[in-house]
Amino acid sequence: MDDIPRDQLSGSLRRGAVKKHVAAIHVSGKLTLLQRKLSNVLLLNAYDTITSQSRHQIDARTLCLMIGYNSNDMDTLKASLRGLAETVAEWDMLDEKGQQEWGVSSLLSYAKLSGGVCEYAYSPALAEKLHDPKVFALINLNIQRRFTSGHALALYENCYRFVRTGSTGWWSLELFRRLMGVADSPYYEVYKHLNAKIIKPAVTEVNKTSNIVVTPETRKMGRTVTDIRFKIAENPQLGILDIDDGEGLRKSDVYARLRALGVSDRLARQWMSEHGESTVRTKLDYVAGQGGVKNPVGYLTAALKEDYRPERVEGFAAKPAKPSSPRALRLARVQELASARKPTQRDADKRLFSARLNGDLREDFERHGWMSALNAEAIRAFWEELSPGAFDDLADD
Incomplete structure (x- = not known):
């Protein structure tokens, strides 16, 4: 896991550093580069629910791709998970009442691979520390x-x-x-x-x-x-x-609106960082004005990606108020499916699909992502494979 050492100051200097929430978790034992990357991916995957859920899951193929494993090399993945379960995290810091708190925990309380899915858990005490941005920062x-x-x-x-x-x-x-x-x-x-x-x-x-x-x-x-x-x-x-660590963005009214809409914490901050608060606010207003949108998160994703606009701007045609053609509806559905995936999974999905392409097809996908017209049919087949029946309610061209 991310190694956070104890500050070696003593006396009042040490207490002052801890009160400022200088990170106080460190890890004993050796971790390889791949194990360090693995621990970070597992933490990011679990972060939003790390204190509310006792177990977390990620498909093993996604996990392997995110950290550079051969997706068929389950033995290496098993060895790395075993290493994390055998590695100890230790903390020594002041608790919320100002009392000294020392603790020790294995990085993972358990991990298992079954049916192509990696399931794992953190001890409750370590999970609290990992979720607190004042104590521990995500990489x-x-x-x-x-x-x-x-x-x-x-x-x-x-x-x-x-x-x-x-x-x-x-x-x-x-x-x-x-x-x-x-x-x-x-x-x-x-x-x-x-x-x-x-x-x-x-x-x-x-x-x-x-x-x-x-x-x-x-x-x-x-x-x-x-x-x-x-x-x-x-x-x-x-x-x-x-x-952004979230302290600033989480105070924004735009962030509050995104969360109320059902957008995850990390995706909300990602959109605000990538597009700017003003743009996200405009798209939120736009989506709210459409009425009858069954999946507002998916539609907002498409609105940001495709820059939907309500009127003509400087002679350019506006984006449609709602995607209505069969192709546009499929594109919106793809955006819904993609936005529902966790951050680690979304990145891995793109890598998986891109690996199937060559030449102009890959170049067009790298440029346009899931909106790639040249790969429209392949994209539909890919998401149908991940989510069987995802397009059954949509008409064909």
């Missing part, structure tokens, strides 16, 4: 996919938790080696080796790949390096990759 999968080194992703995860405070605070080298998964190697007990093989390459990849820039600083006792910390700043070149 953007768009950024995660860019990493090629497990050490770099581990460094990013640990530093990203402290982006608001601008520094990780001092970590002992013992703790740092543990966070990087090299605590068992005598070779890395020598700082020169640790710096050359772990720190410098990881810092370079984080600064090149992610939405933050990190700068290491060391503290010595005599000539011996004893502690390390990382200064953290936003990367102005890649900051657009970051996803």
